[in-house]
Amino acid sequence: MTSNAPIAKRRTAPDATGVPVTLRGVRRAFGRTTALDGLDLDFAPGELVALLGPSGCGKTTALRILAGFETADEGEVLMDGEDVADVPANRRDIGMVFQSYSLFPNMTAAENVGYGMRVRGAGRRERRERAAELLALVGLPGREGHYPHQLSGGQQQRVALARALAVRPRVLLFDEPLSALDAKVRLQLREEIRRIQLESGITTVFVTHDQEEALSLADRVAVMRDGRLEQCAPPAELYARPATPFVAEFVGTMNRIPGTVRGGGEVEALGRRLPVHGSAPAEGTEVDVLLRPEEIAVRAAADGTATVQVATFLGGLTRLGLRTEAGLEVKADLPSREAAALAPGARCTLVPHDGAVLVADRSAAG
Amino acid sequence: MPASTTPPATPILPRVNRRLRRMRWPAVVPFFAFLAVCFGIPAGTLAYQAFMVVDPATGESSPGLDNVSTALSGAYATGLLGSVRLSLLTAVLATVLGAVIAQAVVNSRRSALRKAIVSASGVFANFSGAPLAFAFIATLGTTGTVTRLLDLSRTGFSLYTFTGLVLAYLYFMVPLMVVTILPALDGIRVQWREAAASCGATRGQFWRHVGLPVLTPSLLGGAVLMFGTAFASHATAAVMTGSSVPLITIQIANALSGNVLVGQENLALAMSLNMVVIALLVIAVQIPLQRRSNRWLA
Numbered sequence: 001m002t003s004n005a006p007i008a009k010r011r012t013a014p015d016a017t018g019v020p021v022t023l024r025g026v027r028r029a030f031g032r033t034t035a036l037d038g039l040d041l042d043f044a045p046g047e048l049v050a051l052l053g054p055s056g057c058g059k060t061t062a063l064r065i066l067a068g069f070e071t072a073d074e075g076e077v078l079m080d081g082e083d084v085a086d087v088p089a090n091r092r093d094i095g096m097v098f099q100s101y102s103l104f105p106n107m108t109a110a111e112n113v114g115y116g117m118r119v120r121g122a123g124r125r126e127r128r129e130r131a132a133e134l135l136a137l138v139g140l141p142g143r144e145g146h147y148p149h150q151l152s153g154g155q156q157q158r159v160a161l162a163r164a165l166a167v168r169p170r171v172l173l174f175d176e177p178l179s180a181l182d183a184k185v186r187l188q189l190r191e192e193i194r195r196i197q198l199e200s201g202i203t204t205v206f207v208t209h210d211q212e213e214a215l216s217l218a219d220r221v222a223v224m225r226d227g228r229l230e231q232c233a234p235p236a237e238l239y240a241r242p243a244t245p246f247v248a249e250f251v252g253t254m255n256r257i258p259g260t261v262r263g264g265g266e267v268e269a270l271g272r273r274l275p276v277h278g279s280a281p282a283e284g285t286e287v288d289v290l291l292r293p294e295e296i297a298v299r300a301a302a303d304g305t306a307t308v309q310v311a312t313f314l315g316g317l318t319r320l321g322l323r324t325e326a327g328l329e330v331k332a333d334l335p336s337r338e339a340a341a342l343a344p345g346a347r348c349t350l351v352p353h354d355g356a357v358l359v360a361d362r363s364a365a366g
Numbered sequence: 367m368p369a370s371t372t373p374p375a376t377p378i379l380p381r382v383n384r385r386l387r388r389m390r391w392p393a394v395v396p397f398f399a400f401l402a403v404c405f406g407i408p409a410g411t412l413a414y415q416a417f418m419v420v421d422p423a424t425g426e427s428s429p430g431l432d433n434v435s436t437a438l439s440g441a442y443a444t445g446l447l448g449s450v451r452l453s454l455l456t457a458v459l460a461t462v463l464g465a466v467i468a469q470a471v472v473n474s475r476r477s478a479l480r481k482a483i484v485s486a487s488g489v490f491a492n493f494s495g496a497p498l499a500f501a502f503i504a505t506l507g508t509t510g511t512v513t514r515l516l517d518l519s520r521t522g523f524s525l526y527t528f529t530g531l532v533l534a535y536l537y538f539m540v541p542l543m544v545v546t547i548l549p550a551l552d553g554i555r556v557q558w559r560e561a562a563a564s565c566g567a568t569r570g571q572f573w574r575h576v577g578l579p580v581l582t583p584s585l586l587g588g589a590v591l592m593f594g595t596a597f598a599s600h601a602t603a604a605v606m607t608g609s610s611v612p613l614i615t616i617q618i619a620n621a622l623s624g625n626v627l628v629g630q631e632n633l634a635l636a637m638s639l640n641m642v643v644i645a646l647l648v649i650a651v652q653i654p655l656q657r658r659s660n661r662w663l664a
Contacts, residue, residue: 098561119568
């Protein structure tokens with residue numbers, strides 16, 4: 001696990017209204033299942049943090065504890081320095097967007113958006129004006145009178161976003177809000193969410209199991225596993241310098257290459273000695289070296305030890321599926337111009353890059 | 367390149383669909399045949415006979431409104447109003463009690479309790495008619511077990527009254543309402559409550575602004591169904607109270623069997639026609655409510 005201290009806010013608007021949020025030692029169990037096991041996480045004002053992890057890792061439980069829909073067995077939830085553990089959900093000043101939209105079916109889009117203001121005693125005219133303003137902000141001008149069943153999934157989620165923003169929340173929470181939408185709408189709405197979040201400057205927590213979504217949207221990504229935080233870092237750092245083998249393999253594509261630890265903090269793999277990132281296991285230990293597809297150079301060679309199995313054109317890059325003489329499957333990314341000489345069936349050699357590499361216990365895949 | 371002589375592929379699909387649609391029709395013929403024999407013919411006969419007046423002297427029939435006007439006046443009007451009053455009261459009580467019990471089941475989130483209550487409700491909802499009346503007489507009748515045990519006769523309670531009928535009707539109507547309203551209550555999503563809470567709403571505000579408005583069509587639909595069930599019930603009242611509580615179903619049975627006066631069959635049919643009209647009104651109210659409810663809770 002690495003430090004989860006928030007980074008300085010870089011992209012929020014100057015009138016940012018977000019507050020700092022902290023989860024400290026939060027523990028939550030459902031019967032014998034531990035959903036959160038001492039989670040520590042800090043969110044800077046105006047920051048968008050994505051909680052990423054496989055199903056059952058505790059990311060939704062963490063979000064629901066922040067929202068006040070679940071209570072922590074142990075630990076503290078601080079919003080703007082105040083412990084909100086005993087504050088009910090309806091008094092936390094949070095806005096939440098759910099996976100299944102959850103619009104009130106008996107209300108129009110405008111009434112849904114204005115609902116939070118209604119329970120706060122705002123007048124009909126003020127609610128109508130604010131709803132119109134927010135529906136325009138989320139790209140739905142003129143849909144004030146539409147009921148949820150008259151709107152598409154993407155439009156309903158936009159209304160849900162407007163509803164969450166209407167009460168000017170201190171914290172915005174998103175529980176996999178895009179997973180029920182088709183790919184095109186998902187991409188559009190993702191950009192809209194980011195734009196609006198940057199404009200409003202509200203501290204935002206975004207739960208997702210889609211790593212592309214997390215990496216493209218968030219200031220920082222918190223990777224969770226078994227109720228614990230594995231690493232919380234900006235997307236580029238998470239990808240380039242994963243703190244643990246789990247993060248390395250969960251985020252992006254990763255090859256596991258068998259290697260042997262040698263002296264001097266080095267590991268030998270693919271015929272080369274490479275420096276080990278962090279502390280190296282004892283000399284002679286059999287390990288897996290974790291290498292990304294772009295960290296392996298492929299050179300055509302008639303006497304090479306690997307064969308190209310498949311080449312997938314990805315635009316500027318081509319991903320090669322290779323098999324070594326030892327039966328090891330390896331993926332490597334090459335500029336498409338260089339890959340032209342490496343058609344399926346071609347022999348080649350694999351050369352890992354020179355940088356420090358992560359190593360994992362050979363038996364601990366995933 | 368010459369123009370293709372191959373016809374476009376798309377027109378084939380509508381042709382196939384039309385053929386498939388034609389092929390489906392025979393499947394519903396038995397249903398419509400059943401509907402015609404068991405509902406259409408009796409309803410037509412009922413409507414026709416209700417407007418035929420029999421001359422007691424000659425025994426000849428001629429068209430007229432005498433039966434219908436008699437069915438809406440005097441003791442018969444009292445019976446019709448008595449049935450409406452009993453049905454309205456039991457419908458309201460069954461709706462409220464059934465909804466409260468069903469909501470408790472939904473809230474409990476215990477599958478064993480839910481299964482037990484749903485199964486029991488299914489059984490009790492169908493336990494009506496003469497067996498139910500005898501069960502009530504054995505327990506709450508003048509010499510019933512509970513009546514003697516609690517000495518209810520001293521309180522002035524009598525099962526053979528309007529109140530007694532209300533109790534007996536509720537016995538099968540409350541479970542029927544539980545079974546009817548449970549799916550609608552299940553349709554109230556937890557996330558609506560959470561969304562309302564995140565907007566700042568209290569539990570009461572959620573129910574006032576979202577829960578009850580969403581449930582209203584289902585509750586009204588359920589109430590309408592309860593009304594119809596109570597309105598059409600006959601055997602329980604016939605066994606328990608006979609003619610002492612005026613109800614239209616008892617009066618129809620009396621007129622048909624000649625218990626009071628002979629030759630009143632067409633009057634009975636006119637009273638039945640009144641019931642059919644009220645039942646149709648009930649259905650006319652229920653259908654749009656059910657449609658709205660289905661759309662909201664889908």
